[in-house]
Amino acid sequence: MTMTHDEFKELVPIMALNALPAEEEEQVAAHVEFCVECSRLFGEYRSTAGDLAMAVRPVTPPADLKDRIMAQARQTAPVGTEASRSQQATPRRSGPTFARWMGVAAAAAVALVVIGFGAQQLMEQNQRVQQQEELLSAQREALDLIGSGETSVLTMNPTQDSDGVTGRVFVSSDSGRAAVLLSGLTEPSGDSIYTLWMIRDGNEEPVADFGPDRSGLAVLSVDDVKSDTTLAITLEPQPGNTSPQGPVLATAYKA
Amino acid sequence: MRTKTGKLKKRLEEPDDAGLLEGILNGDQACLSVFYDRYAGSAFGLAWKICNNRAIAEDVVQEAFMAVWQRPSSFDSSRGSAGSFLLGIVHHKAVDAIRKEESVRRREENFTSDLSDASGDEVVEAAWLALRRQSVLKALQQLSDVQREALELAYLHGLTYSEVAARLRIPLGTAKTRMRDGLIRLRGILDESAVNG
Structure with missing residues (x-):
């Protein structure tokens, strides 16, 4: 079914709440990618949805979670830093670098935890969402x-x-x-x-x-x-x- | 921690999200550490609330902080706070996780409002964070009951609009309207309160 711009625009706040079914989200995301107005609106609504999350009472995370995150951060430099540029210097289509293997290992660890409930699909969806976010950011x-x-x-x-x-x-x-x-x-x-x-x-x-x-x-x-x-x-x-x-x-x- | 720039050191002494993200952009792990200390409680509370599974919530929070670490430039300060940015990522990842497995969530439990002060482990909350939470709760109270209910079901329970409609036994269009109008109204109230201090 083909939707008009106004119909897409009405669904943008719902997408910002992550409340669209997968198939519909794909259609709206594709429109947002190309539509200047809806792209701007999505960014604004997404921020408001993030504010809504502030209403949830904080819960102390397990003590070792921070250690795990900091350990993973030491293995992966942020995009745009000198360290990441040296990672980027490896052609994307060459063999896996150490950092890429670490990424694979981290992904495998996540897969072990969530295995049994669609780990592969989850990772693919996360990857798709991340790509979408990066494209929207650009x-x-x-x-x-x-x-x-x-x-x-x-x-x-x-x-x-x-x-x-x-x-x-x-x-x-x-x-x-x-x-x-x-x-x-x-x-x-x-x-x-x-x-x-x-x-x-x-x-x-x-x-x-x-x-x-x-x-x-x-x-x-x-x-x-x-x-x-x-x-x-x-x-x-x-x-x-x-x-x-x-x-x-x-x-x-x-x- | 880098101490070359007095500015950054001062920001760390007087916490400032923009300064922390600037540090993260420069690969400063100390800034990531401070950012974690500041928002981990909110992030974990949100992830646990949505996933209803501690292990998955931990993974979600880890992935979200790593997403900020790896692409801090995705943050646009003109579109909201760094905390909202992080929690938006946490939410997306948490919803993705629960939609893959029905058994890890409480879809069948009776709905009660989650926006109260009476759940979860105690956590020492920074005064400014508590104030901010109170301002969002106050803004939510200005929505109509049906808008607030629809937003809570969608956002805090991770339901799609069709699931919200089924849960509330209302037409799909009505569910979408309540969610959309609720979010737009919330945005207006929060913008207004930001302007008025």
């Missing part, structure tokens, strides 16, 4: 880059060389400022680097060389995106190229 970051006002959304269309790279471009109708949100990126090997290009009037201008975060996401800003402009992502053999040499992975056209 989208908020993208929207913050262009500020408030009327926004149009373009799709980054993958080419045959995209290897899973997709994305969207949020363009402010007022300022012409745009934010590019890319997903499905992998850590380039060697000197290779992703590059965002702006193409108009037959000229190719490099906007930024960039790499993905650990979730394979990247958010970039571009100023002055006028009509009849193409944005393109390439994988360049080295940083600093002034004209594209690598394969084109995805493009978006602003009419």
